[in-house]
Amino acid sequence: STNGDRSDYRAFETHQASRPQASNPYAPVQDFLSNISNFKIIESTLREGEQFANAFFDTETKIKIAKALDDFGVDYIELTSPAASEQSRLDCEAICKLGLKAKILTHVRCNMQDAKLAVATGVDGVDVVIGTSSHLMEHSHGKDMTYIKNTAIEVIEYVKSQGKEIRFSSEDSFRSDLVDLLTIYSAVDKVGVHRVGIADTVGCATPRQVYDLVRTLRGVVSCDIETHFHNDTGCAIANAYCALEAGATHIDTSVIGIGERNGITPLGGLMARMIVADRDYVKSKYKLEKIKEIEDLVAEAVEINVPFNNPITGFCAFTHKAGIHAKAILNNPSTYEIITPSDFGMSRYVHFASRLTGWNAIKSRAEQLGLNMTEAQIKSVTLKIKALADVRPLAIDDADSIIRNFHFNLSADKERPLLELS
Numbered sequence: 001s002t003n004g005d006r007s008d009y010r011a012f013e014t015h016q017a018s019r020p021q022a023s024n025p026y027a028p029v030q031d032f033l034s035n036i037s038n039f040k041i042i043e044s045t046l047r048e049g050e051q052f053a054n055a056f057f058d059t060e061t062k063i064k065i066a067k068a069l070d071d072f073g074v075d076y077i078e079l080t081s082p083a084a085s086e087q088s089r090l091d092c093e094a095i096c097k098l099g100l101k102a103k104i105l106t107h108v109r110c111n112m113q114d115a116k117l118a119v120a121t122g123v124d125g126v127d128v129v130i131g132t133s134s135h136l137m138e139h140s141h142g143k144d145m146t147y148i149k150n151t152a153i154e155v156i157e158y159v160k161s162q163g164k165e166i167r168f169s170s171e172d173s174f175r176s177d178l179v180d181l182l183t184i185y186s187a188v189d190k191v192g193v194h195r196v197g198i199a200d201t202v203g204c205a206t207p208r209q210v211y212d213l214v215r216t217l218r219g220v221v222s223c224d225i226e227t228h229f230h231n232d233t234g235c236a237i238a239n240a241y242c243a244l245e246a247g248a249t250h251i252d253t254s255v256i257g258i259g260e261r262n263g264i265t266p267l268g269g270l271m272a273r274m275i276v277a278d279r280d281y282v283k284s285k286y287k288l289e290k291i292k293e294i295e296d297l298v299a300e301a302v303e304i305n306v307p308f309n310n311p312i313t314g315f316c317a318f319t320h321k322a323g324i325h326a327k328a329i330l331n332n333p334s335t336y337e338i339i340t341p342s343d344f345g346m347s348r349y350v351h352f353a354s355r356l357t358g359w360n361a362i363k364s365r366a367e368q369l370g371l372n373m374t375e376a377q378i379k380s381v382t383l384k385i386k387a388l389a390d391v392r393p394l395a396i397d398d399a400d401s402i403i404r405n406f407h408f409n410l411s412a413d414k415e416r417p418l419l420e421l422s
């Protein structure tokens with residue numbers, strides 16, 4: 001009966017809901033301060049990225065990059081200081097006039113002159129920064145914490161009075177004195193700064209240190225917390241993730257991670273990390289399928305190749321080679337893929353032209369080539385491919401030729417008796 005069918009269906013639904021795979025087994029351990037599912041990106045390719053050794057962005061390129069990032073869905077675009085050069089100032093004004101959805105920021109030193117120049121460009125907000133570690137206080141700007149605090153307050157009050165967003169950041173936060181840091185952050189929070197920033201300027205921080213500092217700061221200030229991680233020791237993505245777990249609200253990124261020295265948290269790499277934690281949030285906010293186009297645009301502008309091991313877009317990011325992997329992937333991609341390539345407009349590739357291949361990969365390739373063979377035949381052509389691959393590297397065409405020849409000979413064998421009869 002219809003009723004019976006419906007209740008069977010309901011029973012099935014309940015069963016499905018209680019299956020372990022119905023929930024995300026990779027979902028992070030959540031707590032109420034975590035912002036894994038609610039973060040903003042401050043995209044700094046046009047500021048930090050301009051500090052990359054190879055970078056020279058003319059106005060047209062900057063505009064192309066800004067539009068592409070805006071279309072992707074980043075929340076903020078950070079631009080080089082207008083105090084850097086006259087062209088930087090003009091470019092900043094030009095980008096402000098584009099009417100993008102993303103808020104436009106510029107990044108300046110913590111002094112009134114820079115702050116006035118920044119406000120005059122028409123930006124939505126100003127990111128000010130000053131070194132607070134003894135290394136920088138002594139060898140860079142030569143100012144002490146009292147000067148820093150007084151100037152920061154003056155700058156913040158001025159930028160706010162102009163109706164702009166203002167962020168105060170301590171450069172080299174992880175080598176700064178904790179008491180100094182908490183004192184200055186709490187002072188700027190009291191005068192209504194919109195965000196405070198933590199910067200791992202030299203890339204020395206570990207995820208655990210990041211978690212501790214952000215969590216401590218979260219208990220001291222009520223404003224938003226932005227974080228900026230250099231990648232000198234390879235922790236930039238992990239540190240960004242830990243910062244969000246600890247309660248940071250904003251992450252600085254650049255395309256392919258370009259920046260000073262070996263750069264900062266890459267936009268694509270951060271997306272890879274975050275989609276595993278909260279796919280719905282990431283997919284609803286960002287046009288992930290645009291990431292390859294944006295990376296290619298920036299790679300071309302700074303004359304580099306996208307690295308082979310780049311998350312998502314590295315040429316082999318979704319290539320499966322070993323026989324065991326290929327077999328399982330062909331059965332169900334979740335076996336060896338934590339990220340679904342199609343979420344980023346990418347496709348997977350099962351590598352079959354090597355000595356590590358297995359008959360499942362060859363079967364799938366034969367099917368792609370439209371060649372019908374029995375399991376025994378596939379196994380025997382697999383042995384031929386492996387034998388040649390033991391001698392030299394194989395191109396796809398080599399392996400395809402072996403498969404096609406093998407198949408051709410099978411048909412020839414079948415037809416021979418008929419030919420002999422006629």
Ligand code: AKG
Nearest residue numbers: 129169171197199201228
């Ligand atoms: C750095 O400290 O590496 C910066 O690029 C500045 C970061 C910031 O303004 O928070």
